[in-house]
Amino acid sequence: MAQDKFIGEMEHMVLLAVLRLNEQAYGSQIRQCLADTVDRDLSIGALYTTLERLEQKGLLKSRLGEATAERGGRAKKYFAITAEGQQALHRSKQALDRLWQGLALRQGASVTVPQNGMEFPA
């Protein structure tokens, strides 16, 4: 059931990268998107492990695409986010937004909580 599925930070990033790339989401492009956008240089092995896991959870679906000469005649595997995947992202974002509510990061030092006056080291 979608309600029971929680996603980790890496899964969150990969799902968002797939969403951003829309029709062009395959291994190399997802890797490049993560490197360009969040400076995360994932190895192809780590990326495919995450993609496989998300597919098993039903948050992604995939299809084989065309084979090109620069790929040595090998087909691309395109990924697309499922409705469950979108729900999981939405839920994760809402949870993070709720947790961040009322908190502000002071640059380089600590997290401030305006109401109760408690401070936590960052």
Add this chain to the structure above:
Amino acid sequence: MKQSGSEHHTKLTSAKRPLYPEGLPSGPLPPALQPPLLCQLLLEWVLPDALQEPVLGDLQEEFIERQQQSRSSACWWYRGQTVSTCWHFLHQTKGDWLMLVLSMVFFIGISLWAMFVSNPADPWTYYDFVSLVLIFPSALLFAVGATSRRTLQQAVAFLMNPGAAAEPVVYQQIRHFFDVMGQSALLLGFFSTLIGVVAIANAMTAENFAASFGPATAVCLLTLLYGSGLKTLCYVAAQKVSFTARENSRNDSVLG
């Protein structure tokens, strides 16, 4: 200084000057555009079947981009990706193989350690080339002779990939191969020890008894040691074959 991922990718995109502006030639890629062959073979061995095409294709695509700047750094990048990919998939696809190899390496390692500890002054006491030749090639030849060369190939393929499905009769043949090899090794060990005992008894005199009996007996027992070692390894391999055959037949019956 470490180059960040985005910097590198931006550099790649901006420095893209295709070697083949009119497009890549059809057919197999020219050798200059091929990534290291060993890495490709390793990836094909480690990756699950369903992922071989997309992963190797993605790596190839990025390798071509990178090697426009420097072939050497592109090769190192490819090797790094290979190691990382193997690390992520080895336990998933080759877990059976890994455990079998680890158990054998552990047995060999612990035996070598025991030999070293028992005689630290001269650990080469346990090495005798003639005894090795008497046991290992002979046992292998007996096994091939009693089965077939094809069974040897199947046995090697099984050791490289125990999880691969095969017909029940193939498992029986592979098991038979390991049984013959192990038994032959042990029997050859006894036989060679007897040769040594006869030679010792024949050359023994009252004068040289104290000086030569101990070392000569130790050398003649080495064949028995090697034979027992090989028998142990073959026993484990044969048990692995039986286990895999049972697992596969159970899976087949579950799938109907």
